[in-house]
Amino acid sequence: MSVDASPSTVSQPADLEAVARNGSRLRRMAVRIPTYLADLKENPAWLPMFMLARTMPGRRLHWALSARYKPAQEPQPSMFGPLEASAVAEALRSDGIFTGLRMPAQIQQEIGNFARITPCFGNFDRSLEFVAPRHRDAEQRFGRSLLSGHFFERSLRSAGVRAIQADPLLMNVAKHYLGASARLITTRVWWSFPTKNATEADRSLASLDKFHFDLDDWRMLKFFFNLVDVDEGTGPHVFVKGSHNRRKIKHQYTLMVGHPADEVLDYYGADQAVTLTGPAGSGFVEDPFGFHMGTVPVTRPRLMMEVGFGVSRPSRRRFHGEPVIKR
Numbered sequence: 567m568s569v570d571a572s573p574s575t576v577s578q579p580a581d582l583e584a585v586a587r588n589g590s591r592l593r594r595m596a597v598r599i600p601t602y603l604a605d606l607k608e609n610p611a612w613l614p615m616f617m618l619a620r621t622m623p624g625r626r627l628h629w630a631l632s633a634r635y636k637p638a639q640e641p642q643p644s645m646f647g648p649l650e651a652s653a654v655a656e657a658l659r660s661d662g663i664f665t666g667l668r669m670p671a672q673i674q675q676e677i678g679n680f681a682r683i684t685p686c687f688g689n690f691d692r693s694l695e696f697v698a699p700r701h702r703d704a705e706q707r708f709g710r711s712l713l714s715g716h717f718f719e720r721s722l723r724s725a726g727v728r729a730i731q732a733d734p735l736l737m738n739v740a741k742h743y744l745g746a747s748a749r750l751i752t753t754r755v756w757w758s759f760p761t762k763n764a765t766e767a768d769r770s771l772a773s774l775d776k777f778h779f780d781l782d783d784w785r786m787l788k789f790f791f792n793l794v795d796v797d798e799g800t801g802p803h804v805f806v807k808g809s810h811n812r813r814k815i816k817h818q819y820t821l822m823v824g825h826p827a828d829e830v831l832d833y834y835g836a837d838q839a840v841t842l843t844g845p846a847g848s849g850f851v852e853d854p855f856g857f858h859m860g861t862v863p864v865t866r867p868r869l870m871m872e873v874g875f876g877v878s879r880p881s882r883r884r885f886h887g888e889p890v891i892k893r
């Protein structure tokens with residue numbers, strides 16, 4: 567007996583794709599629920615921020631009510647050279663990103679050495695501890711793929727990390743961009759590794775392979791540094807220029823922060839996506855309300871550092887990028 571293949575009874579490829587997409591979105595969201603609950607428990611003021619900071623009216627109002635920064639003194643010398651914080655902030659306002667930071671070679675080498683000899687935690691799990699050069703052995707030992715290796719609070723054992731975190735240029739740019747209430751809210755160092763069979767949950771927790779925006783505070787700024795040479799195969803960071811101050815309605819009034827690449831690039835233009843390859847020590851600063859993502863390395867591991875600024879009391883877990891602090 568033949569069955570009438572009418573559109574109402576048989577799924578078309580487009581429907582199947584939509585179902586698969588929704589399933590993947592929900593799985594990505596579900597993996598973050600424990601983190602969201604931890605944020606709410608630590609600071610109930612997180613909830614209104616989480617609901618409203620994704621909307622353009624909510625953000626604009628918060629921005630309009632914030633205290634402007636009026637620099638009272640000459641900027642202190644910076645390891646990044648004579649960059650004008652106000653010019654960096656201006657580029658951030660127009661593009662959402664400023665590229666072209668370069669840390670001194672000895673600082674980059676110190677952090678690189680630290681990250682090769684200090685054990686990191688695989689896939690954000692403190693029970694999966696290994697040193698980066700033994701990544702393959704660790705995957706065999708733990709019987710699972712290890713996509714990322716975070717140092718959490720150990721990051722601050724590195725003198726180079728502490729020096730970058732304290733560099734006056736960073737706070738100066740943050741104040742020029744975010745206003746007088748800018749404060750340090752994250753410092754983290756992590757590896758991302760080429761690996762087979764990384765799960766969707768692991769990729770979601772590591773913010774890899776999916777354009778998303780960050781909603782950890784009303785307004786934020788993140789400095790990122792490539793600590794190894796990063797090319798197309800090393801899992802570079804990607805940022806969509808201009809996406810920090812313009813947002814499709816569909817992407818404002820939804821709980822999802824991650825959205826499919828075609829939706830994002832169709833709206834902002836594929837030519838607005840900047841891939842942040844660069845030599846070891848190169849860095850950039852972005853407004854992470856703009857769409858961005860890391861990508862999964864395919865050839866060599868990537869070592870990355872982030873120093874983030876916000877305008878609210880820093881969360882204990884977010885400071886070193888730990889999804890939920892169990893201790």
Ligand SMILES: O=C(O)CCC(=O)C(=O)O
Binds near residue numbers: 858870
């Ligand atoms: O690993 C990366 O380059 C992306 C990091 C990221 O998306 C984030 O910190 O929000």
